[in-house]
Amino acid sequence: DQQVKQNSPSLSVQEGRISILNCDYTNSMFDYFLWYKKYPAEGPTFLISISSIKDKNEDGRFTVFLNKSAKHLSLHIVPSQPGDSAVYFCAASANDYKLSFGAGTTVTVRA
């Protein structure tokens, strides 16, 4: 069963605008959430994370929001740049080592 879901397979946004990527999860035991970014022919690269004790974490142009009651998190990229074009994976873990990944959202930033 898929415990982490990214329901939007793709997102197209104009350069300079905001990109919003969404992620839903079903396992209430998840206590840590991560976003990874993946370019073609490369492995996923860690982008940003958030603990379940927080509802927001910001790092430069990237902000992750967590809504535990809705079991939902989102990644905001502001402003979007051409180099942000990639596949973004949402991942979550419980009180163990395992990462459960979503299927990914392909972001295309248009010039």
Place this chain on the structure above:
Amino acid sequence: EAGVAQSPRYKIIEKRQSVAFWCNPISGHATLYWYQQILGQGPKLLIQFQNNGVVDDSQLPKDRFSAERLKGVDSTLKIQPAKLEDSAVYLCASSTATHSGNIQYFGAGTRLSVL
């Protein structure tokens, strides 16, 4: 700091053949993971090592897949015999610890095509 190294980058085999993948984790990382990523899906954990011991292999199809991590550093993942549905990217990752919130660092992966 060197990242996670994997080889080969690409492999094409026929079904029922065997294949092996190699991974060298980041120096000092005690934990090593093998993931399978099928096209259009997220990575799925196959096996996790802590030093040279297996922590979790519950998702590893043990009738055909095997993995080892000799001396707690490099690791190999083997498939024998391969099936068509094994076509995927095999990712190796490493991390410094196993607690929740630990960041895993990924290699570029090996893309396997089974014909």
